[in-house]
Amino acid sequence: MILYDLQCDKNHKFECWFASSTKYEEQLKNKMIICPYCNSTKVQKSLMAPNINTKSSSKNSKKNNKKKLAQDNLENQIKKFRKYIEKNTDNVGKNFAEEARKIYYGETKSRPIRGESTEKEAQELAEEGIQFSRLPWYAKEDA
Numbered sequence: 001m002i003l004y005d006l007q008c009d010k011n012h013k014f015e016c017w018f019a020s021s022t023k024y025e026e027q028l029k030n031k032m033i034i035c036p037y038c039n040s041t042k043v044q045k046s047l048m049a050p051n052i053n054t055k056s057s058s059k060n061s062k063k064n065n066k067k068k069l070a071q072d073n074l075e076n077q078i079k080k081f082r083k084y085i086e087k088n089t090d091n092v093g094k095n096f097a098e099e100a101r102k103i104y105y106g107e108t109k110s111r112p113i114r115g116e117s118t119e120k121e122a123q124e125l126a127e128e129g130i131q132f133s134r135l136p137w138y139a140k141e142d143a
């Protein structure tokens, strides 16, 4: 048995089983293949891939792949950025707000630092005009 996707002259698509491709040719010639929608006998093999569902799902997965690729790219960039930050900054951990303040007021050697701060600490730093950036992965770890 062989399954064909068929199409009539009005572009109706339907599937039909045949004993063989020869039988298909034979039935086609004898106008025994009839469009179930409009009874047309002007039928030919559809140009569509054999299974419409497969085609649409592969299209979707391609789209998802693209999305995933973009996400991977972003994650890679964040990873690179994170490496860079970790290499070039001092980890002061939970003392971040305190250290940032000390640096800002010149109480300690100025250097790039990274660490954690609470929402409240971050707000206070901002109010004092101390510049800092939020790093995406801390937010991610919190989530």
Ligand SMILES: [Zn+2]
Pocket: 008, 009, 010, 011, 012, 035, 036, 037, 038, 039, 040
């Ligand atoms: Zn038709």
